[in-house]
Amino acid sequence: MKKRVTLEKKRERAGLLFVAPSMIIFTVFVFVPLIIAVVFSFLKFDMMFNHIEFQKFDHYIKLVQDKRFWNALFNTLYYTVFSVPLLIGLALGAAVLVKRKGWFSSICKSVFFLPAICSMTVVSIVWSFLVNPDVGMFSYWLTLFGFEPVNVLNSPTLAMPAVILVGVWKNFGFNMVILLAGLNGIDESYYEAAKLDGATSWQQFKRITVPMLMPTLSFTIVNAIIGSFQVFDQVYVMTKGGPLFKTQTLVQLIYSTAFDSFNMGYASAIAVALFLITFVASVLTFKRMTKGEEDLA
Amino acid sequence: MKTGHTGKRVGWLLRILVLGILLFVVLYPFLWMVVTSFKAEADIVAFPPKLFSGHFGLQSYIDIWKRIPFMDYYKNTIIFATSVTCVSLLFDTMAGYAFARMKFPGKNIMFLLVMGTMMIPFQVIMIPLFVEIFKLNLTNTYLGLLLPRATNAFGIFMMRSFFISLPKGLEDAGRIDGAGEFRIFAKIMVPLCKPAIVSLFIFHFMYQWNDLLYPLILTTDESMKTLPAGLATFMGTHVVEYGVIMAGACLSLLPILLAYLFAQKQFVQGIAMTGMKG
Numbered sequence: 311m312k313k314r315v316t317l318e319k320k321r322e323r324a325g326l327l328f329v330a331p332s333m334i335i336f337t338v339f340v341f342v343p344l345i346i347a348v349v350f351s352f353l354k355f356d357m358m359f360n361h362i363e364f365q366k367f368d369h370y371i372k373l374v375q376d377k378r379f380w381n382a383l384f385n386t387l388y389y390t391v392f393s394v395p396l397l398i399g400l401a402l403g404a405a406v407l408v409k410r411k412g413w414f415s416s417i418c419k420s421v422f423f424l425p426a427i428c429s430m431t432v433v434s435i436v437w438s439f440l441v442n443p444d445v446g447m448f449s450y451w452l453t454l455f456g457f458e459p460v461n462v463l464n465s466p467t468l469a470m471p472a473v474i475l476v477g478v479w480k481n482f483g484f485n486m487v488i489l490l491a492g493l494n495g496i497d498e499s500y501y502e503a504a505k506l507d508g509a510t511s512w513q514q515f516k517r518i519t520v521p522m523l524m525p526t527l528s529f530t531i532v533n534a535i536i537g538s539f540q541v542f543d544q545v546y547v548m549t550k551g552g553p554l555f556k557t558q559t560l561v562q563l564i565y566s567t568a569f570d571s572f573n574m575g576y577a578s579a580i581a582v583a584l585f586l587i588t589f590v591a592s593v594l595t596f597k598r599m600t601k602g603e604e605d606l607a
Numbered sequence: 608m609k610t611g612h613t614g615k616r617v618g619w620l621l622r623i624l625v626l627g628i629l630l631f632v633v634l635y636p637f638l639w640m641v642v643t644s645f646k647a648e649a650d651i652v653a654f655p656p657k658l659f660s661g662h663f664g665l666q667s668y669i670d671i672w673k674r675i676p677f678m679d680y681y682k683n684t685i686i687f688a689t690s691v692t693c694v695s696l697l698f699d700t701m702a703g704y705a706f707a708r709m710k711f712p713g714k715n716i717m718f719l720l721v722m723g724t725m726m727i728p729f730q731v732i733m734i735p736l737f738v739e740i741f742k743l744n745l746t747n748t749y750l751g752l753l754l755p756r757a758t759n760a761f762g763i764f765m766m767r768s769f770f771i772s773l774p775k776g777l778e779d780a781g782r783i784d785g786a787g788e789f790r791i792f793a794k795i796m797v798p799l800c801k802p803a804i805v806s807l808f809i810f811h812f813m814y815q816w817n818d819l820l821y822p823l824i825l826t827t828d829e830s831m832k833t834l835p836a837g838l839a840t841f842m843g844t845h846v847v848e849y850g851v852i853m854a855g856a857c858l859s860l861l862p863i864l865l866a867y868l869f870a871q872k873q874f875v876q877g878i879a880m881t882g883m884k885g
Contacts, residue, residue, distance in 0.1 A: 325711030343735035429817035
């Protein structure tokens with residue numbers, strides 16, 4: 311009897327040992343930093359920590375009054391509102407079109423996924439050149455259609471749409487693959503029954519594909535929203551937040567406040583705000599989507 | 608009957624047309640990148656721009672190594688991506704296995720905490736992380752790049768799902784033979800989950816290889832930068848040399864692209880699996 315107990319203890323200890331490395335790393339490099347981020351947001355300090363000042367809520371009061379913060383928040387929302395529907399719409403459309411078996415579909419799938427394996431840095435560099443008015447192919451083609459040559463990335467009105475389109479170009483294949491896995495999980499017999507009832511392709515799409523795909527679809531949408539709140543790479547490479555801060559997103563603002571102006575306390579306050587915004591947005595979206603699911607059930 | 612037939616025809620044509628345009632839009636930038644990397648600078652900036660024009664040569668591929676510490680970037684990226692991938696795979700698999708098939712106190716709370724880390728964007732904790740690494744004197748070191756990434760919540764989740772799906776009582780054979788828990792894990796369990804490990808390997812490796820912000824804040828020395836950070840800086844500070852940058856871009860894509868050509872199925876499977884967690 312005694313031997314059995316010690317054996318069980320031994321197994322429990324083994325279990326703890328198995329999770330120990332991961333738990334230690336998460337504690338030191340995720341949970342502690344999260345707490346520190348909140349603490350930092352109430353402090354003013356220099357890199358050597360020689361002068362630390364408690365700021366009470368000063369950083370948050372400054373945040374609410376800071377035009378740059380509201381501008382970055384607006385830009386981030388602008389990015390989200392346009393990029394998410396475009397991204398998911400395109401991904402869903404492509405998924406439906408390449409679902410059919412055959413060599414053409416296979417080629418399309420492989421090619422559309424190609425941007426997803428590249429770094430956003432390289433993608434942004436290539437696109438910066440393609441829209442460049444001096445050497446860019448795409449801007450040259452636009453002039454052939456009678457448009458004036460414009461420096462897209464220098465234009466306050468066009469820079470953000472360009473950043474959005476590059477994001478969509480890079481990520482739609484990734485989402486297409488996830489949606490395709492969901493599409494292939496839908497039983498073919500639903501479509502056969504619908505065809506017998508004389509349903510058109512559009513009706514089938516609306517009444518079968520979308521509802522059945524809802525779990526996968528809501529996953530990709532929530533993911534896309536979270537991702538768009540974290541946009542940084544394209545902006546860093548293509549515009550550095552310009553022109554006139556028109557493409558400065560929240561993450562870019564945090565980065566430049568912390569690592570260009572070394573105001574880490576204030577940058578932490580923005581980071582905490584970003585965390586809350588992301589959290590609320592994803593919970594709200596998820597609630598809405600799962601509610602839609604229940605209604606259909 | 609006839610309208611149905613033409614309707615089908617139109618639908619078929621529309622599908623080909625839409626997919627054809629998409630193919631062009633996706634492929635053209637890649638084509639331009641590769642062709643430009645072989646062109647002379649004077650031909651690249653010639654107006655009007657033409658894709659195939661002038662002379663082709665390897666000058667840009669020779670220059671890139673001299674203009675910037677490209678060799679360092681490459682070496683750093685390989686070391687960073689490989690070390691993170693291997694260590695994280697080990698810890699993810701171990702933790703995933705324990706969460707799936709072992710009993711120990713605090714298991715449920717710990718698993719909840721692990722899943723909770725997925726809700727915390729890196730951007731929110733990057734300032735404290737930078738300070739931590741700085742205070743540990745690990746800025747500009749491979750260890751500093753490795754440690755915070757040495758485990759991954761998604762990896763643990765994925766391996767856990769995989770281990771749960773294995774038949775019950777699989778451990779007992781090993782236990783009867785008197786093998787220790789780690790031997791059972793390494794000799795019986797791990798060999799069974801090769802497909803999941805391959806997918807996770809690709810997932811981790813690609814992510815580190817392409818990541819920009821994380822290595823950007825943890826390295827300040829030019830000689831410690833990774834490819835994305837180095838190329839982004841090159842693009843920002845130097846007088847733009849299109850051919851040279853495109854050569855660098857092509858070389859930085861090459862390993863992942865080759866891997867994609869040979870293991871396309873695993874790439875796609877890994878990504879499709881991320882969708883399953885929803």
